[in-house]
Amino acid sequence: MRDNTQTPEAQVAQKSKISATGVQVHYGDTHAIKDVNVEIEDKTVTAFIGPSGCGKSTFLRCINRMNDTIDICRVQGKILLDGEDIYDPKVDPVQLRAKVGMVFQKPNPFPKSIYDNVAYGPRIHGLARNKAELDEIVERALRRGAIWDEVKDRLAAPGTGLSGGQQQRLCIARAVATEPEVLLMDEPCSALDPIATAQVEELIDELRQNYSVVIVTHSMQQAARVSQRTAFFHLGNLVEFGDTDKIFTTPEDPRTESYITGRIG
Amino acid sequence: MTQTSLLKQDARTARRNRAEARFKAYGLIAIGIGVLMLVILLGTIFSRGAGAFQQTYLTLDVTLDAAKLDKKGKRDIEDIKKVSTFGYAPLLNDAFAQLVDSGAASSDLKPKEMSGLLSKGAEARMRDAVLDDPDLIGQTVSFDFLASGRVDGYLKDRVTRDSIANDKNISVEQLDLVDQLRAAGLLKKKFNLAFITGADSSDARPEAAGMGVSMVGSLFMMLVVLALALPIGVAASIYLEEFAPENWITDIIEVNISNLAAVPSIVFGILGLAVFINYMHLPNSAPLVGGLVLTLMTLPTIIISTRASLKAVPPSIRDAALGVGASKMQSVFHHVLPLAAPGILTGTIIGLAQALGETAPLLLIGMVGFIASNGPESISEGLLNPNSAMPAQIYEWAKRADPAFYERAWGGIIILLVFLIGMNAIAVLLRRRFERRW
Ligand SMILES: Nc1ncnc2c1ncn2[C@@H]1O[C@H](COP(=O)(O)OP(=O)(O)OP(=O)(O)O)[C@@H](O)[C@H]1O
Ligand SMILES: [Mg+2]
Numbered sequence: 132m133r134d135n136t137q138t139p140e141a142q143v144a145q146k147s148k149i150s151a152t153g154v155q156v157h158y159g160d161t162h163a164i165k166d167v168n169v170e171i172e173d174k175t176v177t178a179f180i181g182p183s184g185c186g187k188s189t190f191l192r193c194i195n196r197m198n199d200t201i202d203i204c205r206v207q208g209k210i211l212l213d214g215e216d217i218y219d220p221k222v223d224p225v226q227l228r229a230k231v232g233m234v235f236q237k238p239n240p241f242p243k244s245i246y247d248n249v250a251y252g253p254r255i256h257g258l259a260r261n262k263a264e265l266d267e268i269v270e271r272a273l274r275r276g277a278i279w280d281e282v283k284d285r286l287a288a289p290g291t292g293l294s295g296g297q298q299q300r301l302c303i304a305r306a307v308a309t310e311p312e313v314l315l316m317d318e319p320c321s322a323l324d325p326i327a328t329a330q331v332e333e334l335i336d337e338l339r340q341n342y343s344v345v346i347v348t349h350s351m352q353q354a355a356r357v358s359q360r361t362a363f364f365h366l367g368n369l370v371e372f373g374d375t376d377k378i379f380t381t382p383e384d385p386r387t388e389s390y391i392t393g394r395i396g
Numbered sequence: 397m398t399q400t401s402l403l404k405q406d407a408r409t410a411r412r413n414r415a416e417a418r419f420k421a422y423g424l425i426a427i428g429i430g431v432l433m434l435v436i437l438l439g440t441i442f443s444r445g446a447g448a449f450q451q452t453y454l455t456l457d458v459t460l461d462a463a464k465l466d467k468k469g470k471r472d473i474e475d476i477k478k479v480s481t482f483g484y485a486p487l488l489n490d491a492f493a494q495l496v497d498s499g500a501a502s503s504d505l506k507p508k509e510m511s512g513l514l515s516k517g518a519e520a521r522m523r524d525a526v527l528d529d530p531d532l533i534g535q536t537v538s539f540d541f542l543a544s545g546r547v548d549g550y551l552k553d554r555v556t557r558d559s560i561a562n563d564k565n566i567s568v569e570q571l572d573l574v575d576q577l578r579a580a581g582l583l584k585k586k587f588n589l590a591f592i593t594g595a596d597s598s599d600a601r602p603e604a605a606g607m608g609v610s611m612v613g614s615l616f617m618m619l620v621v622l623a624l625a626l627p628i629g630v631a632a633s634i635y636l637e638e639f640a641p642e643n644w645i646t647d648i649i650e651v652n653i654s655n656l657a658a659v660p661s662i663v664f665g666i667l668g669l670a671v672f673i674n675y676m677h678l679p680n681s682a683p684l685v686g687g688l689v690l691t692l693m694t695l696p697t698i699i700i701s702t703r704a705s706l707k708a709v710p711p712s713i714r715d716a717a718l719g720v721g722a723s724k725m726q727s728v729f730h731h732v733l734p735l736a737a738p739g740i741l742t743g744t745i746i747g748l749a750q751a752l753g754e755t756a757p758l759l760l761i762g763m764v765g766f767i768a769s770n771g772p773e774s775i776s777e778g779l780l781n782p783n784s785a786m787p788a789q790i791y792e793w794a795k796r797a798d799p800a801f802y803e804r805a806w807g808g809i810i811i812l813l814v815f816l817i818g819m820n821a822i823a824v825l826l827r828r829r830f831e832r833r834w
Contacts, residue, residue, distance in 0.1 A: 225718075229720075237712060241717070251730070
């Protein structure tokens with residue numbers, strides 16, 4: 132299903148960051164992901180779309196091994212990050228997650244101050260040598276999360292006291308503060324107003340300069356706006372994967388077409 | 397369809413409203429009964445126990461005759477020590493004789509009978525004062541002596557002239573003297589600190605018995621329980637809740653912990669007797685053993701409440717921590733545990749309060765019925781020397797025949813209740829404090 136008709140300059144700029152082959156996920160008896168193969172490129176935004184319950188979040192959580200925390204979840208297949216198998220027994224998932232950051236579907240700030248929310252990651256990874264550096268990292272992350280102006284006067288206030296949309300942007304700031312190489316975002320804008328959404332999309336665009344971003348979204352427009360590549364999931368299958376332009380204009384699979392035109396989902 | 401007015405209740409709504417009103421009434425009645433019981437309980441405890449905090453004292457001038465206390469006259473402390481409490485008894489008799497001579501009271505009783513108004517510890521009290529300060533010898537010193545349990549009971553209306561008809565410990569003539577001394581202001585009830593700080597006493601001196609030493613016993617037991625049950629309980633809960641794989645072994649452990657919480661406490665007592673005393677040869681009646689037994693009893697309570705409060709922390713917090721690259725342990729100690737702390741604390745304090753009030757297991761390891769006359773002097777003594785505990789002390793007093801002890805049992809319950817209420821208040825305060833931080 133890999134789309135090979137790329138423009139020459141794209142081929143130069145893009146190299147595979149994550150490569151998944153034959154991924155199967157079971158939750159007990161539920162077969163949630165069925166034999167999925169995906170190449171996620173560096174410095175690219177990849178969008179996962181599909182109807183509710185089709186396995187987008189599940190697949191996303193395979194990429195930073197968050198599924199390890201679910202006892203009944205079994206992952207099979209191969210997922211390579213920079214050519215290394217992340218499910219190799221030698222891999223420590225904690226080290227992996229420092230490289231592959233995640234923003235969750237539901238905003239989940241720590242019940243600590245706004246500052247501590249963002250500073251927590253850099254602290255445990257030893258990214259700052261002193262308070263001034265940490266302050267700088269926190270400010271930069273909050274600016275990138277498009278929330279700095281709203282919280283700069285109350286960094287000591289609890290993160291849980293923010294509105295839902297603000298909390299989500301705080302979580303984005305928290306995720307970028309550790310400078311991950313890959314950022315996984317599970318419906319990051321579902322609780323945001325159009326202005327904040329635009330800011331987050333701008334951030335995603337900026338992150339693309341250095342990182343690879345995977346975003347799950349229910350908004351076709353958002354997928355079309357921010358992503359270069361789109362994967363369409365349906366009932367655990369990867370139905371179609373290719374350049375965003377192509378998927379939205381000339382989809383190959385009839386299911387993709389029905390979904391993006393609003394007939395299934 | 398006919399138009400129905402909202403201003404009029406239809407039959408179904410009226411029925412529902414009546415049912416609701418009935419239910420509310422049941423609830424109110426239930427609460428009313430509960431509150432009434434509590435009021436009766438507290439009222440009884442306080443009306444019966446309050447007396448124990450007051451004790452009757454007689455103020456008496458005693459001439460510490462040098463000829464009797466220090467025959468050689470050298471004021472050598474070793475010589476003075478040789479005079480036993482028996483040597484002090486005549487001084488007391490003289491003091492009473494003098495009292496009658498001075499006209500403060502008139503009585504046909506012999507001085508020795510008059511001395512019978514005082515607690516049997518009066519001589520020891522004088523001797524202690526003299527040994528403390530030998531310069532008192534030769535002077536006339538005013539002492540506040542504890543009156544005997546019967547005299548105290550007379551002032552508290554527990555003992556009456558009718559009730560002592562067959563009592564060998566006190567006579568009607570003695571009560572006449574008591575009335576005179578009372579009128580003269582020499583005999584009166586005062587606040588009795590010794591009840592809170594003192595040691596238990598033998599059957600003959602109910603007026604001198606106090607809770608203090610058993611309180612220390614309880615304190616040391618609670619220290620043992622806290623030092624063992626809290627870390628073990630919390631560590632076990634964290635492991636079970638956060639790290640343990642979900643399999644049948646974990647399930648069995650879980651079921652057994654729940655079962656353990658329901659095991660009668662006396663079973664833990666017999667276990668303590670068999671293991672700690674008979675097998676490990678730890679000393680009988682020691683707060684260390686009591687603490688170990690109560691630890692076994694408290695562990696399930698702490699584990700269950702800790703696990704419940706760990707479970708109550710939303711999983712999204714764990715995800716968030718893992719998502720930024722925290723290890724499992726970091727996510728637990730940095731995020732989950734602080735959130736669960738108020739619940740853990742409450743559970744621990746409730747467990748401790750339970751342990752504090754527990755009597756049955758102490759019966760089996762010999763902490764009941766033991767009279768410790770002195771408080772411990774060091775921590776190791778406190779842990780290893782035989783002692784009693786507050787509820788055991790109360791039980792012990794309630795068993796004794798003399799009604800004066802019965803009053804002390806109620807007084808002891810008041811002290812125990814004060815401790816329990818204090819602990820619960822601490823739990824509430826700590827919880828509030830923690831909660832405000834998030
Ligand atoms: N923890 C879990 N335990 C058991 N089954 C799960 C679990 N999480 C997801 N599933 C199942 O896996 C399938 C895929 O779920 P997933 O959350 O990945 O869907 P999704 O595409 O992200 O949906 P949405 O768009 O609503 O977020 C669903 O059938 C769901 O019931
Ligand atoms: Mg999802």
